[in-house]
Amino acid sequence: MRIDIVSIFPDYFAPLDISLLGKARRRGLIEVHVHDLRQWTHDRHRTVDDTPYGGGPGMVMKPDPWGEALDAIAPGGQSADAAPRLIVPTPSGRPFTQAMAVELAAEPWLIFACGRYEGIDSRVVEEARTRMRVDEVSIGDYVLAGGEVAVLVIVEAVGRLVPGVLGNADSVADDSFAPGSMENLLEGPVYTKPPVWRGRAVPEVLLSGHHAAIARWRRDQALRRTAANRPDLIAALDPARLDERDRQV
Ligand code: ADE
Numbered sequence: 455m456r457i458d459i460v461s462i463f464p465d466y467f468a469p470l471d472i473s474l475l476g477k478a479r480r481r482g483l484i485e486v487h488v489h490d491l492r493q494w495t496h497d498r499h500r501t502v503d504d505t506p507y508g509g510g511p512g513m514v515m516k517p518d519p520w521g522e523a524l525d526a527i528a529p530g531g532q533s534a535d536a537a538p539r540l541i542v543p544t545p546s547g548r549p550f551t552q553a554m555a556v557e558l559a560a561e562p563w564l565i566f567a568c569g570r571y572e573g574i575d576s577r578v579v580e581e582a583r584t585r586m587r588v589d590e591v592s593i594g595d596y597v598l599a600g601g602e603v604a605v606l607v608i609v610e611a612v613g614r615l616v617p618g619v620l621g622n623a624d625s626v627a628d629d630s631f632a633p634g635s636m637e638n639l640l641e642g643p644v645y646t647k648p649p650v651w652r653g654r655a656v657p658e659v660l661l662s663g664h665h666a667a668i669a670r671w672r673r674d675q676a677l678r679r680t681a682a683n684r685p686d687l688i689a690a691l692d693p694a695r696l697d698e699r700d701r702q703v
Contacts, residue, residue: 455561455616456485458538459605460523461568462502464488466602475610478619486609487527494522503571512572520567520578527565530585538563540588542579543604545597547590550608552631554591558608559615566608568601638687642675670699677703 459467467488470476478484492500495518503513528538539561548554558564565586567574582588593604614620626632630641645656659671677700681688 456563457609458487458489458527458565460489460491461602462491462570463602464490469606470609474619475613478613478616483616483618484613489523489527491519491523494519506572514572515569515574517575517578520574521581524582528586536562538565538586540565540567540582540586541608542567542588542590543593543601544569544573544590545592547592550591550593555611555615558612566605568605570600636676638691639676640680640684642672642679674703
C-alpha cells in the first residue's frame, strides 16, 4: 500500500517510523510519503491560509496550494485498480469505524490531506471528487487543532490490517469491533503470568484448558463490558444472534 500525507507540519508523522508501522515500512509492505504543503506556495511568506468569505473567526486554507499538491502527487492516468483514494480528516466528516479501516486496508493508494485552522476551502474537495474518490472522515465528536493526529489514528488502524503487517493474523479476529462471532462487542479483560499478582488471581477458567468454557467466559465478559461502557452497542445487537446464556449475562 502507498500512503501520501500532505500537511504543513510534516514532523508530526515521525511516529510512523517506529513500532509496527515502522517495521511494515522497512519490510516494504507500506510505503509512506510525507509532503510539506508549503512546497506548493509561491509567495515569500509561503502563505497557506486566508480570511474566510462571509466573515467569522479564524482562517481558511487557500485552494491553490492544495490543488497543486494533489496534481503533483496524483497526476492521474492510473488504471481503476491503482487509483488513489483521498481522505480528508475533519470533524464534519463521516465517523471513522473499524469497518472503514477494513475497507481502506484493501486500497492500493491512500492520500491524506491535513487541514488546519477552520479547514480547507471547500472547492478543493469538490474538484478532487471529479477525478478521485474522496472521503471526509471524523475520528470522533471532538475538535482537534488539525487533521494530523487524526491521520496518525487512521493510518495506524488501517496499517495494522494490511496483510503481513501483524505477526499473528489471529489478533485481528478478536479485536473489539472486528467482524466475526464477537462482532459489535468490546473485547473483555486479558491476563498473563504470574497466576497470582498482588493477591489477585487470574480467573480460574483461563487456566482450565477447557476451550468451550473459556470461549463462553470470554463472551460473558465481552457482554458485561459492552453493557457497562457502550450500552448503545448492546441496544443495537441483533436479538436473533443472542443465545439463552447471553440473555442471562
Ligand atoms: N480535525 C479536527 N478534528 C477532527 C476530528 N475529530 N476528526 C478528524 N479530523 C479532525
